[in-house]
Amino acid sequence: MSTTVGNLARASALSIGALALAVMGGPALAWQPTKTVEFIVPAGSGGGADQMARLVDGIVKKYKLMDQPMVVINKSGGAGAEGFLYVKDAKGDPHKIIITLSNLFTTPLATGVPFNWKDLTPVSMLALDQFILWVNADTPYKTAQEYIAAVKKAGPNKMKMGGTGSKQEDQIITVALQKQTGTKFTYVPFKGGGAVNTQLAGKHIDSSVNNPIEGVANWRGGKVRPLCVFDEQRLIYKDKITETMSWSDIPTCKEAGVDVEYLMLRGIFMPGGVTDEQRDFYVQLLKKVRDTPEWKAFMEKGAFNQTALTGDEYKNWVAKAEQVHKDLMKEAGFLAK
Amino acid sequence: MAELESLFQGFAVAISPFNLLLMFIGVLLGVIIGVLPGLGGANGVAILLPLTFTMAQTPGGTTSAIILLSCIYWGALFGGAITSILFNIPGEPWSVATTFDGYPLAQKGRAGEALTAAFTSSFIGAFVAVMLITFLAPAMANFALQFGPPEYFSVYLLTFCAFVGMSKGQAVKTIVSMMIGFALAAVGLDTVTGQLRLTFGFTDLLKGFDFLIAVIGLFGIGEILLTLEEGLHFKGTRAKLNPRVVLDTWKELPRYWLTSLRASAVGCFMGIVPGGATPASFMSYGVAKRFSKDGDKFGTGMVEGVVAPETAAHAAGTSALLPMITLGVPGSPTAAVLLGGLLIWGLQPGPLLFVEQKDFVWGLIASMYLGNIAGLIVVLTCVPLFAAILRIPFSIIAPVILVICAIGAFTVHTSVSDVYLMLVFGVAGYVMRKLNYPLAPLVLALVLGDRAENSFRQSMIMSQGDMAILFSNALVGGLTTLALFLLFWPVLASLIKRIKGG
Amino acid sequence: MSEDHSSDRSAASVRAVELTVAVLFFALGAIVAWDSYRIGTSWGDEGPQAGYFPFYIGLIICFSTTLIFVRALWAKAKSHESFVSRGQLKMVMKMLVPSIVYVVLVGIIGIYVSSTLFIGFFMLWLGKYGWLRTVPLAVGVSVAFFLLFEVWFNVPLPKGPLEALLGLD
Incomplete structure (x- = not known):
């Protein structure tokens, strides 16, 4: 019932908008950007969100999907708070979009910096990023069970788990893992996912929960080994990555007896207070981006979960994800005091 | 010598009239980017990336594309020195140390000499680094993997120790200056605990204090204010504009071969680690000052004081591409954008790139040699032109410099509050200079404070609070010992002297 | 005297x-x-x-x-001992005060218009140049920066009402 009401309300809003246009005598063309679009990345250059933003930018330019130029701007200060506040403050500005990662939820919860996804307009989910449990290839652990058993045997705080930042997704997964298995890792925070994987390849830490794209180069180079993926089903990509394995050969953590699931949002938001036509322009733009071969190749290389939601579905997903993060972080004691 | 064969194949790919043209275009663009603090190599690379997509689709086009992009990188490395020497404004972070002696040289009317020395040293530094990449790439990539948090901390410690005590004036003011740098570096989010520090609820403070803004203010604006006391003109306006200055300086340069050698070693080491070009330049300057005969004259306009940081910065900047190629870990924002380019062209950086994309890698390495030579030719021919900028009347150039500084400060975080901050730093720089507070320790602490603290605390987490981790293996123990040795070198040196004398 | x-x-x-x-x-x-x-x-x-x-x-x-x-x-x-003489301070203020006004203006009317005003003011007031030389140079520098940053390098800088009026923002 409520959806019908929502649809009706939206339909009438649309017709009022159309009416307004008709009255003003303007051409009934869809809205288009009239100046440079700023694409904000609330993370440092070289990270997963940055790579994805630059790919989108590259595809938009290559296929000339937009008349106005687009520029990628990194605003990584305060675990992304700098970028989110910048977009929040640009209320009503249709020339700014932002790509999010889990710090959309974790940063305000952990630091108390005043922003919430409800300050923004959800545009479209691009994909969901997976997390994989990795160990160094020289270690004897072939499965997640073996590794967890070894961690238990070593005793609390003996094995080192590396991750990006503090009180963010990597540490949340680590805490969930500990709770599930009754182990205790020493969590070592680093600045970025690439650095974490290099540290693992250099044996400075014992394991990591890197995204596929952060670990794939070292996996192919025979330096690290994936143990399990934190999702309810296996990855769908069947092409061989190493000589013997493809992404789909990695078991889920649940199969391995570690029932932990976590997916990270890679989605696009706009400032609050923009019109539906303005939002729809970007929805269409991103749909075109997702249809290109470059995007598909990127998805496959990074073994992404290609769920892409828009509209209310997307909004509901985000609301649910926020609640999940609230619960997880409350349990872990990560909430700002 | 399989490497040599591959390299010559690489040259064969790289040397075509079209590619040579691309090199010169790239270098010229890069120099412009390097001169303006508002534009970084990342801007130039990002803007040309879409253009290269089309190029990459033609046969051999990927190589052309990467040649164009990497030449922008070389150009930017060269260009950073120009404003450092002429106006005391570092165009890029790694040219801060170049101002220490480069600017005094320009004030003495020897801008042409300083520029020539800077460019030539840059070339030598980069050249040594490329040779290293050519012959030792795989081995060095594995060396970089040896670096965990304790090793990083010892490298930062080494940088500090190589630099500390080099500033003249009261020791207590050096300490205050350095501590202020550390305090500014601590502002923002603490990576290790995820807590906000020293932000006092101001959202503008979330992003912390950026090094470039502090440097533009303290050095650039502060210097303009200081110059104004003497009247409406820059010193050193009577710089020689004769192209012969290049040859004259070249005659002098071989004297500093030992400094060059040390600086190249420091730079390559810091690039591979990857500690980065900026710390490398500081470390190299500190080491050169400590071991040079004329060490106490550093800071008054010594050519050697330009050679040391420039050689190291370029050796580091160049060898920093190695971890990008072999590990897929970008050593700098520019490298990160290049990395993005590789991905879009369908290349996967990582340990296997050398095996799977042999032509591409060797084409890139060959273009490093050629791009450097192209860069040197371009910038050296322009030396008289650059020096002539000093002849523009003060009442025109001063406001233009301020505008450039304001643009530079703004672009760091696309934030107007940073422009205000830059001016505050400018006034602070003016007052501190007049009261003999040394500025270099502040800047170094601001660059490295955050990283040093992080790696120290990561080490402590790993060892559960045991300091012995800083001596836990030969590498980290050696680095820490070397750092302590450098720190106490002045005391040791005087002791040795006394024993010998007695 | x-x-x-x-x-x-x-x-x-x-x-x-x-x-x-x-x-x-x-x-x-x-x-x-x-x-x-x-x-x-x-x-x-x-x-x-x-x-x-x-x-x-x-x-x-x-x-x-x-x-x-x-x-x-x-x-x-x-x-x-003197830190700064009155004459010196006056010279420093000649630069500092306009600079403060300039950076404040950057936040209000954008960087291009305020830069034109700032450079123009300096040339007229301190450099004693005529209008004929000042105006083209001051405007020229700002236009050059506009082309360089906004058009070629796609780096958005602060803009104000004038750019909005011209449809350039």
Whole structure:
């Protein structure tokens, strides 16, 4: 019932908008950007969100999907708070979009910096990023069970788990893992996912929960080994990555007896207070981006979960994800005091 | 010598009239980017990336594309020195140390000499680094993997120790200056605990204090204010504009071969680690000052004081591409954008790139040699032109410099509050200079404070609070010992002297 | 002649400035130490807490500036030395005051218009150039920067009402 009401309300809003246009005598063309679009990345250059933003930018330019130029701007200060506040403050500005990662939820919860996804307009989910449990290839652990058993045997705080930042997704997964298995890792925070994987390849830490794209180069180079993926089903990509394995050969953590699931949002938001036509322009733009071969190749290389939601579905997903993060972080004691 | 064969194949790919043209275009663009603090190599690379997509689709086009992009990188490395020497404004972070002696040289009317020395040293530094990449790439990539948090901390410690005590004036003011740098570096989010520090609820403070803004203010604006006391003109306006200055300086340069050698070693080491070009330049300057005969004259306009940081910065900047190629870990924002380019062209950086994309890698390495030579030719021919900028009347150039500084400060975080901050730093720089507070320790602490603290605390987490981790293996123990040795070198040196004398 | 004398007179003594700066830095150190104390300054099992280093950095700043303060207070010989003469201060202010106005304007009317005004003002007022030379140069520099940053390198800089009017933002 409520959806019908929502649809009706939206339909009438649309017709009022159309009416307004008709009255003003303007051409009934869809809205288009009239100046440079700023694409904000609330993370440092070289990270997963940055790579994805630059790919989108590259595809938009290559296929000339937009008349106005687009520029990628990194605003990584305060675990992304700098970028989110910048977009929040640009209320009503249709020339700014932002790509999010889990710090959309974790940063305000952990630091108390005043922003919430409800300050923004959800545009479209691009994909969901997976997390994989990795160990160094020289270690004897072939499965997640073996590794967890070894961690238990070593005793609390003996094995080192590396991750990006503090009180963010990597540490949340680590805490969930500990709770599930009754182990205790020493969590070592680093600045970025690439650095974490290099540290693992250099044996400075014992394991990591890197995204596929952060670990794939070292996996192919025979330096690290994936143990399990934190999702309810296996990855769908069947092409061989190493000589013997493809992404789909990695078991889920649940199969391995570690029932932990976590997916990270890679989605696009706009400032609050923009019109539906303005939002729809970007929805269409991103749909075109997702249809290109470059995007598909990127998805496959990074073994992404290609769920892409828009509209209310997307909004509901985000609301649910926020609640999940609230619960997880409350349990872990990560909430700002 | 399989490497040599591959390299010559690489040259064969790289040397075509079209590619040579691309090199010169790239270098010229890069120099412009390097001169303006508002534009970084990342801007130039990002803007040309879409253009290269089309190029990459033609046969051999990927190589052309990467040649164009990497030449922008070389150009930017060269260009950073120009404003450092002429106006005391570092165009890029790694040219801060170049101002220490480069600017005094320009004030003495020897801008042409300083520029020539800077460019030539840059070339030598980069050249040594490329040779290293050519012959030792795989081995060095594995060396970089040896670096965990304790090793990083010892490298930062080494940088500090190589630099500390080099500033003249009261020791207590050096300490205050350095501590202020550390305090500014601590502002923002603490990576290790995820807590906000020293932000006092101001959202503008979330992003912390950026090094470039502090440097533009303290050095650039502060210097303009200081110059104004003497009247409406820059010193050193009577710089020689004769192209012969290049040859004259070249005659002098071989004297500093030992400094060059040390600086190249420091730079390559810091690039591979990857500690980065900026710390490398500081470390190299500190080491050169400590071991040079004329060490106490550093800071008054010594050519050697330009050679040391420039050689190291370029050796580091160049060898920093190695971890990008072999590990897929970008050593700098520019490298990160290049990395993005590789991905879009369908290349996967990582340990296997050398095996799977042999032509591409060797084409890139060959273009490093050629791009450097192209860069040197371009910038050296322009030396008289650059020096002539000093002849523009003060009442025109001063406001233009301020505008450039304001643009530079703004672009760091696309934030107007940073422009205000830059001016505050400018006034602070003016007052501190007049009261003999040394500025270099502040800047170094601001660059490295955050990283040093992080790696120290990561080490402590790993060892559960045991300091012995800083001596836990030969590498980290050696680095820490070397750092302590450098720190106490002045005391040791005087002791040795006394024993010998007695 | 009398004018020359007045411009040679000291506007502030080294001692006065030294004392002021020491007090300011002391305050900075105190703020740093205070905020760090709030977030924890102990050395736990997992190494130092977030406030550990900044706390001691703040204390060192306070301690060192106290030393500088006391030293400056005692140093009789230096007390009359001039930090900056009136003439020098006047010159510095000639740059500093317009610069302050300029950066404030950047936030309001954008960087291009304020840069044109700033460069133009300087050439007319300090350089004594005529309008005929000033206007083309000041406008030219801003246009060049506009082309370089907005058009070629796609770097958005602050813009104001004029750009909006021209449809350039």
